[in-house]
Amino acid sequence: MxxxxxxxxxxxxxxxxxxxxxxxxxxxxxxxxxxxxxxxxxxGSRPTITVPLPHDQRIAEIARQIMADPADNHSIDDWAYRTSQSSRTIARAFRAETGLTFTQWRTHARMARAVELLGEDLPVRVVARRVGYTTSSAFTAAFRRLLKQPPSEFVPGRAP
CATH class of the missing domain: 1.20.5 (Single alpha-helices involved in coiled-coils or other helix-helix interfaces)
Known part of the structure; x- marks a missing residue:
């Protein structure tokens, strides 16, 4: 064995x-x-992304919606308006619940979904669009910043 x-x-x-x-x-x-x-x-020796899920009711639904549609580009101000809260309340809740800013948390959620999609052998450009990036280069730069390697290394069958 x-x-x-x-x-x-x-x-x-x-x-x-x-x-x-x-x-x-x-x-x-x-x-x-x-x-x-x-x-x-x-x-599985490749890096993984942990997306801490908030339990605070003020932001839990926001998190669920972003996880369901990582390409959603609503700003924290948009979410504040949609949920009848202040953007500062949302920002503080995300930091307290997840240890990340709203933007950092959304990036983690997007990259976690991107890793799943790359594992399904989708092209990088398609994955980039599905997780909210308008260009492959912007997606690749964000992916590399967070995971310390390009998304092309997450393609099935390719060694890390």
Whole structure:
């Protein structure tokens, strides 16, 4: 037995594992599906992003909406208006609950989703748009700042 390693479980792998868990199938078919699972496993030694989720009701819904749509570009002032709060209240709550500013937290949320999308083998330009960046270069710069490596290194099958 080799060393224990952390792995990344992307959406396709997670769904296939669930399917294997709940679906009876002939042995040969199960073995083929298990082989596909092994091919989908990516190295978990790559850096990961932790996105602390706030529990404070003043900002929990904001966080949920940003996680659901990381491309949402509403500013903290927009969120303040939409939630009938002051932007200072939101800013203080994010800092107190997550240890990050609103902008830092949103960047973490965007990059966490970007890592998932890159694990699904989507092109960097597509991932950039889906997480709120208008250009691949701006996305790559932000990704590199936070994860200390370019998004191209998160493509499945590529060694870190």
């Amino acid at each position: 080799g060393p224990v390693r952390t792995v990344v479980v992307n959406t396709a792998l997670r769904e296939l594992l669930a399917h294997l868990d709940w679906t009876p199938m002939p042995r040969a078919q199960r073995l083929r599906a298990q082989e596909v699972c092994l091919e989908l496993i990516t190295d």
